[in-house]
Amino acid sequence: MNFALNHTNRKLMLEPKITVNAKIVVVxxxxxxxxxxxxxxxxxxxxxxxxxxxxxxxxxxxxxLATEQRRFLASNHCFSDKDYALMSLCSWVNVVVGRMTGIDRAAKHVVLSQGEILLYDHLVLCTGQQYQVPCPSGADISQHLTNREVPHSGMRRYTDVVPCNHFTLNDEEDCSKALAWIKNNSITIEGKDVVNC
Structure with missing residues (x-):
């Protein structure tokens, strides 16, 4: 476990800070x-x-994350687990676990997946790169079409039931679930499994 060492001195203690009460919500x-x-x-x-x-x-x-779980995600090496522990953002930031499903700019609130409403004065959207389930193109594979001949629309979304062996790896929680599924459903006890990415 990593711990943070915070240093303070007389100058920092006596220096006045301006309090900002504006509600800042980061998504x-x-x-x-x-x-x-x-x-x-x-x-x-x-x-x-x-x-x-x-x-x-x-x-x-x-x-x-263990070493095998860490291999699932690409890293930009900005923050390590030690950095997160030393920052201790949970001491200063209120954390709402959920997904934002809508924004009402006139009323200045966001709607969460459970239907809850969260008010804000300033909203910052930092969703990062997110992967999603690919949508089949509907092309007839017996016709041997090229990529140019297949109808492509970036607005198509996959809305059907996602198979139990399909995982979209966006964060460490998704990686843990995928690795647990692989371990529980692997046919071979020894050797290697093939994971299609």
């Missing part, structure tokens, strides 16, 4: 979202009272 625990919150929290002259993060699985870094 997404991407690298940009975490960096934005870190900048606000550790601002030397300002104190933010109402910081909220909306994230599907909460703050990253709470589950320390």
């Amino acid at each position: 997404g625990a991407s690298t940009v979202g975490i960096s934005f919150l870190e900048t606000l929290v550790f601002c030397p002259h300002l104190k933010f009272n109402n910081l909220t993060l909306i994230s599907t699985h909460g703050l990253p870094g709470k589950n320390l």
Whole structure:
């Protein structure tokens, strides 16, 4: 377990801070979202009272991934598990676990997946890169069509039932679920499994 060492001195203790009561809501625990919150929290002259993060699985870094789980995700090497532990954003940021499904700009609130409403003064969208289930093109494979001949629409979304052996890996929680499924459903006890990416 990693611990943070915070240093303070007389100058920092006696220096007045301006309190900012505006409700700032950050959607997404991407690298940009975490960096934005870190900048606000550790601002030397300002104190933010109402910081909220909306994230599907909460703050990253709470589950320390093993080496085999870490191989599933590409890393930009901005934050490590140690960095998350030393930052301790949970001390300053209210975390709402869920998904944002809508924004009402006139009323200044976001709608969460459970139907809850969260008010904001300033909204920052930092969802990062998210993968989704690919949508079949509907092309007839017996016709041997080329990519140019297949109808393509970027607006198509897969809305059918997702197979139990299909995983969309966006974060460490998704990787843990996929690895558990592979371990529980593997046919061979020894050797290697093929994972199609």
